[in-house]
Amino acid sequence: MTTETVSSNPTPAEARRGLGRVTLEVRQRMPAWKHGLILALSLSCGLAIGVAVLWASGVAPKGIYEEFVLYTFFNAKGLANVLVECTPLILVGLSAAMAFRVQFWNIGLEGQLILGGMGAAFFALNDIGPPETRLALMLIGGLAGGALWTVIPLLLKLKLNVNEIISTLLLNYVAFQLLQDRLYGAWQDPDRFPHSPQLESVERLPRIGFGDVDSGIWVALAAGIVVWWLIQRARIGLFMTFVGSNARMSKAIGLPVTAVVAGSVLLSGALSGLAGFVVVAGQEYRLTTTFSGGYLFSGIVIAFLARNNPLAAVVVAFLLGGLYVGGQSIQIFYNLPAGVIDLLQAIIVMSVTASELFVRYRIIWRRA
Amino acid sequence: MSETETDHTDAPVVLALRDITKRFGPLVANDAINLELRRGEILALLGENGAGKTTLMNILFGHYVADEGEVLVEGEVLAEGGDGALVPLEPGSPHAALDAGIGMVHQHFTLAENLTGLENIVLGTGSRLSPRLSTGAARRNVAKLMTRSGLTVDLDVQVTRLTVGEKQRVEILKALYRDARILVMDEPTAVLTPQEAEGLFETVRWLATSGLAVIFIAHKLAEVLAVSDRIAVLRGGKKVGEMARADADRRKIAELMVGRDVPQSRRTPRKPGVPLLELNKVGVAGADARQSLHEVSLTVREGEIVGIAGVSGNGQAALAGVVAGLTVPSTGEMILYGEKVTRFDPRRFSRSGIARIPEDRHHDGVVGAMTVAENVAIEEVRDPAYQRAGFVRSKAIRARAETAIRDYDVRCPGPDAPARLLSGGNIQKLILARVLDRNPRVILANQPTRGLDVGAQTEVHRRLLEARERGAGVLLISEDLDELMIVSDRIAVIHDGRLSEELPTETLDRGTLGLMMAGHRDEEDAA
Numbered sequence: 001m002t003t004e005t006v007s008s009n010p011t012p013a014e015a016r017r018g019l020g021r022v023t024l025e026v027r028q029r030m031p032a033w034k035h036g037l038i039l040a041l042s043l044s045c046g047l048a049i050g051v052a053v054l055w056a057s058g059v060a061p062k063g064i065y066e067e068f069v070l071y072t073f074f075n076a077k078g079l080a081n082v083l084v085e086c087t088p089l090i091l092v093g094l095s096a097a098m099a100f101r102v103q104f105w106n107i108g109l110e111g112q113l114i115l116g117g118m119g120a121a122f123f124a125l126n127d128i129g130p131p132e133t134r135l136a137l138m139l140i141g142g143l144a145g146g147a148l149w150t151v152i153p154l155l156l157k158l159k160l161n162v163n164e165i166i167s168t169l170l171l172n173y174v175a176f177q178l179l180q181d182r183l184y185g186a187w188q189d190p191d192r193f194p195h196s197p198q199l200e201s202v203e204r205l206p207r208i209g210f211g212d213v214d215s216g217i218w219v220a221l222a223a224g225i226v227v228w229w230l231i232q233r234a235r236i237g238l239f240m241t242f243v244g245s246n247a248r249m250s251k252a253i254g255l256p257v258t259a260v261v262a263g264s265v266l267l268s269g270a271l272s273g274l275a276g277f278v279v280v281a282g283q284e285y286r287l288t289t290t291f292s293g294g295y296l297f298s299g300i301v302i303a304f305l306a307r308n309n310p311l312a313a314v315v316v317a318f319l320l321g322g323l324y325v326g327g328q329s330i331q332i333f334y335n336l337p338a339g340v341i342d343l344l345q346a347i348i349v350m351s352v353t354a355s356e357l358f359v360r361y362r363i364i365w366r367r368a
Numbered sequence: 369m370s371e372t373e374t375d376h377t378d379a380p381v382v383l384a385l386r387d388i389t390k391r392f393g394p395l396v397a398n399d400a401i402n403l404e405l406r407r408g409e410i411l412a413l414l415g416e417n418g419a420g421k422t423t424l425m426n427i428l429f430g431h432y433v434a435d436e437g438e439v440l441v442e443g444e445v446l447a448e449g450g451d452g453a454l455v456p457l458e459p460g461s462p463h464a465a466l467d468a469g470i471g472m473v474h475q476h477f478t479l480a481e482n483l484t485g486l487e488n489i490v491l492g493t494g495s496r497l498s499p500r501l502s503t504g505a506a507r508r509n510v511a512k513l514m515t516r517s518g519l520t521v522d523l524d525v526q527v528t529r530l531t532v533g534e535k536q537r538v539e540i541l542k543a544l545y546r547d548a549r550i551l552v553m554d555e556p557t558a559v560l561t562p563q564e565a566e567g568l569f570e571t572v573r574w575l576a577t578s579g580l581a582v583i584f585i586a587h588k589l590a591e592v593l594a595v596s597d598r599i600a601v602l603r604g605g606k607k608v609g610e611m612a613r614a615d616a617d618r619r620k621i622a623e624l625m626v627g628r629d630v631p632q633s634r635r636t637p638r639k640p641g642v643p644l645l646e647l648n649k650v651g652v653a654g655a656d657a658r659q660s661l662h663e664v665s666l667t668v669r670e671g672e673i674v675g676i677a678g679v680s681g682n683g684q685a686a687l688a689g690v691v692a693g694l695t696v697p698s699t700g701e702m703i704l705y706g707e708k709v710t711r712f713d714p715r716r717f718s719r720s721g722i723a724r725i726p727e728d729r730h731h732d733g734v735v736g737a738m739t740v741a742e743n744v745a746i747e748e749v750r751d752p753a754y755q756r757a758g759f760v761r762s763k764a765i766r767a768r769a770e771t772a773i774r775d776y777d778v779r780c781p782g783p784d785a786p787a788r789l790l791s792g793g794n795i796q797k798l799i800l801a802r803v804l805d806r807n808p809r810v811i812l813a814n815q816p817t818r819g820l821d822v823g824a825q826t827e828v829h830r831r832l833l834e835a836r837e838r839g840a841g842v843l844l845i846s847e848d849l850d851e852l853m854i855v856s857d858r859i860a861v862i863h864d865g866r867l868s869e870e871l872p873t874e875t876l877d878r879g880t881l882g883l884m885m886a887g888h889r890d891e892e893d894a895a
Contacts, residue, residue: 025432234758235749242746245735252694252724252732253747254715364433364460 046351080211116273119145146273471543
């Protein structure tokens with residue numbers, strides 16, 4: 001008996017629009033396979049457009065296949081590069097997903113990443129603790145630095161209802177200035193360049209013996225599992241979804257709304273901070289003025305494409321890493337501008353966004 | 369099924385639905401429905417939630433396209449006083465419906481809240497190229513409409529600041545301004561107070577006498593009998609009956625709607641026990657009168673239902689807020705199970721055995737995107753039965769949901785379906801399952817049957833009475849006097865943030881209650 005369920009009243013918000021002979025009708029329910037099919041179809045359309053754009057810029061389909069698939073995913077060196085690339089991407093993607101889950105629009109991933117890198121560098125540059133525990137302290141420093149950077153927007157939001165989009169965004173600039181202050185001051189390398197001295201070998205994440213891949217990838221994957229467990233399996237994850245969907249009701253039925261929001265946002269900051277740690281200790285081996293570049297946008301894109309699902313975020317981060325790696329070699333070998341990768345990324349995001357229309361509505365074509 | 373006794377049989381048909389069938393997957397939402405509407409006639413379309421009323425109206429209005437059948441409307445009236453021939457309405461086009469003079473007043477208003485009433489009425493009617501709304505001529509036309517229809521509203525106030533009744537008037541004016549000849553009203557009284565509803569009926573009757581044809585979608589029998597000329601009943605997507613009002617009686621219609629005999633809820637005598645919940649001169653200083661309370665005193669004892677009657681917006685929200693732990697009173701005290709409450713915290717209240725049936729069940733009762741199972745279990749998820757060391761035991765939650773679905777007859781595709789797919793009545797059953805299965809000691813039921821159909825209403829009453837039998841104390845806030853008279857042991861009236869003394873239901877009648885709801889208090893009468 002589904003009589004009552006399916007005839008749910010369409011609200012004006014869902015009101016369909018008639019466009020001549022094309023009508024949109026709100027779908028009642030959709031099986032998962034159909035959802036997947038629609039997504040796959042729109043993604044294919046997006047990829048086709050991407051291929052067309054590259055082709056028009058002088059990269060033949062064969063070249064595209066080689067650069068983005070063959071040399072990227074089916075080649076040891078390429079795959080290693082992808083893993084290196086995706087390590088911080090996984091972490092910022094998880095960070096964004098965690099905050100977005102409770103409808104806290106954390107646009108401060110980069111600031112938190114900078115603070116995480118600085119937190120890690122603090123322990124390294126000051127040689128705090130015995131060498132054996134140095135990396136562990138740096139990891140904690142990364143987590144703490146990132147989490148700390150969410151405290152101000154969190155308090156502003158919870159106590160004064162200040163829009164977190166603005167506060168987290170602006171704090172990115174503050175974080176950047178803080179970093180500059182250190183790199184032109186106390187932490188400046190004796191070579192007078194605006195970066196810190198190199199980390200000692202005990203302060204570097206060991207390589208795992210596959211290309212340049214460092215053990216940061218294990219950190220990122222472990223974080224993925226922890227976040228997956230928290231969101232999908234733990235009680236707190238259920239609370240997060242309820243609070244994110246309807247804070248007023250959650251409060252009324254007695255859920256610890258403030259604690260859930262605060263916990264999620266702090267963890268989100270900590271994950272971005274961890275990304276700062278893996279960049280600094282895994283690849284750069286020093287603080288630079290540019291180590292945070294671009295992770296804000298990537299993190300949001302990953303969380304969006306993964307629908308805030310942690311496991312999906314890991315997969316999306318991996319694929320996006322491949323796109324960046326392939327894009328870099330395209331730039332070099334075909335002399336294309338850097339904007340091409342952003343363009344491809346944007347096309348993919350838009351094609352997935354567009355699939356929403358087909359997921360939500362049934363499109364009815366009628367002849368006159 | 370006689371149509372012969374209406375006054376409108378000679379009037380021309382302005383709208384005809386022929387064999388309308390609409391399927392959603394395996395479900396037949398409308399099954400070969402035939403309806404005719406004549407000029408100046410008020411046709412009540414009755415049916416329980418999910419009977420297919422809204423689907424049918426959505427087809428009429430071009431939001432859906434019927435799989436079979438067609439909609440015919442009266443075409444151009446050529447001669448003055450003449451009748452237009454019936455022409456097919458282009459399916460799937462709200463624009464065509466508007467052009468054909470079909471106006472719709474939705475249950476959930478479609479008004480731009482930050483514009484004034486006038487702007488809302490005029491919006492979309494002028495030239496699309498005109499840079500601004502030209503309101504001069506429009507204002508005169510709307511003013512004329514207002515005098516003619518008797519619908520008055522302040523045109524220059526932002527819609528946000530209007531009351532629900534006023535917003536509805538704006539909606540109706542909007543339709544009339546577009547020269548609607550056929551007005552469809554989707555459960556227009558669901559959001560109105562009894563007084564406002566009475567006013568609406570008068571307006572609708574007046575509009576009908578001036579030639580408007582009205583389809584009045586409803587599920588409350590009393591108002592249907594009060595306002596309509598003819599009644600059509602839908603059940604399970606089929607038209608199961610059609611009759612003139614003169615031939616209709618409540619029982620017959622109720623049976624047609626529900627498809628079976630509707631049992632009447634009845635209280636059995638029961639001696640109340642010790643006080644569970646006491647309010648002692650509780651005051652709440654709200655932002656406005658709607659959210660304020662003044663020296664409210666109240667006692668709810670074991671095994672009794674205390675009804676709070678009143679027109680909505682007289683402090684019920686503040687009262688419910690205090691009892692749920694959401695609102696901290698500024699003065700007075702609340703005593704729960706004999707102990708003074710020192711901390712107002714919804715979580716504590718919920719754990720100490722206060723169950724809450726929220727007023728706005730769609731927004732405050734469930735999370736639409738979450739599954740039925742998650743919505744059923746959310747308040748109990750801390751319980752070791754449903755989690756171990758922070759791990760959610762999804763099997764236990766599913767099992768719990770399956771029991772709830774069965775015991776409370778929640779009609780849904782299954783425990784994993786998102787709650788937003790459920791109808792209002794089934795959402796309420798889901799909430800009942802969630803809160804009542806924990807055997808609460810105090811139940812706060814705020815407008816628990818508003819907008820529900822007869823079957824679901826009876827079910828809510830039965831559950832509340834069952835809880836009372838078990839020894840729970842129920843605080844029932846309602847606008848429905850019939851409901852209060854049926855289930856409450858004692859009734860108090862709330863008006864302007866003040867609460868009257870609770871009086872045994874037997875000593876009260878509708879007339880007295882109505883006067884008290886309108887603000888006449890005993891002391892004033894005595895003075």
